Amino acid sequence: MAASASISKTIYVGPFVHSTSLTDLEIEEKGAIGVDENGVIAFVERNVSQAGIEDVKSRNPGWQDAQVIKLEGNGFFFPGFIDTHTHASQHPNTGLFGKTTLLDWLQTYTFPMESSLSSVPTAQRIYQSFVSRTLSHGTTTCAYYATIHVPATNLLADICLKRGQRALVGRVCMNSDLSPEYYRDESVETSVRNSQASIDYIRSIDPKGEIVKPIVTPRFAPSCTSDCLSAISKLAQETNSHIQTHISENKGEIALVQELFPKSKSYTDVYDTHDLLTPKTILAHAVHLSPEERQTILARKSKISHCPASNTAITSGCAPIRTMLNEGLTIGLGTDISGGFHPSILENVRQAVWVSRHLALQTGDDATKLSTEEALYLATRGGAAVVGLEEQVGGFDVEKEWDAQMIHLGSVDEEGSSDAVVHEGPVDVFGWESWPDKVEKWVYSGDDRNTIAVWVRGRLVHKTALYSGPKDATTL
């Protein structure tokens, strides 16, 4: 059942912050955003005093009885984060990678972990925990890799739907002998049949794809034989599905692709010649692509998921995001658990900025650096475009849906007050900061303790003890 439990017309009153372009953030101190019963933004008003709410109601016919959720103090509303690439099944391995790099990391940590999700109770435990964890970090949409197992993949879709997190959920296809015998599809037919089964199931629980959608998921070129890639691409076309895979993450991986697909001009060419590069394709990593490969991806309108924490943790490399943005590629951020060590997109905003600075240190070109505004854009509107939801989410515009987080920043007591210091979360605001400074303090030192409430399509899907607003009829 799609998560459209009844919600009341609500006016969210208080500061809001969102991207208006790649380089610009709007910070409105006195906002009032009207969200209707379908979770759609009906109006966005600016410069509204607390006393002016009655005027807002009377200016907007039909809003007289709307409930009001007021944000006081140093907080602000911010769009929900979009994680364009993560592996829910690897959640228990978060933070574990040692000194491995991609190919030995897969064999050492990843395949054994993923194979354990043949047990549905194990999958239940891992997926419940991960969806809850990502929601608590303000992630309202996720593109998920599950595992090869149909029951566990379907369960992940059930959990996202129940908890109200938007998700693209992919059963992983992998039939080559790169993977151990105990964890791979037995044949191309199995890959197609099981992927089809999962697509059918996900469409049966959410026929309009309002919250969950299937995504065809060939793990990466070395995991699939050529006939498997062709069959899976045909399935994606026939079912008009999104596609996700990995590309050009690690130099050893690229050499392996060349060895396995000797007739292909490049890694990108492998996917292109198997018709896997479509406007609905998400390509994770894209660290070492050549200019020609990037041009092909751009021409096919496929999208890029930048996974900076993962690229550093398993020492894959520094993706040239400034170059790719300049070339016109569509880019979002991905946590890539558990190559990535943190389930938070806010953490990956920081990591994207750090990686771009390391690149700038190497090249001596300051233009390589991403600004805070740019990284926040990738986390919201950029990510929305990557998962095909740019009309629905990513910013606070009329007719977009209310996918939002309430950010609360702690206040440091006035001088001379009690000795007992109580910290409300990791960010201390002294009262003299400008609004851009407050936002920056959140970006660089905030975490999930600052995310005190989260909504998807107007439904409250996460809250902490600091949230004092009305609770939804839906269970949290």
Ligand SMILES: O=c1[nH]c(=O)c2nc[nH]c2[nH]1
């Ligand atoms: O970061 C990654 N995580 C994975 O699970 C994976 N599989 C193939 N390539 C991969 N890269």
Ligand SMILES: [Zn+2]
């Ligand atoms: Zn990945």
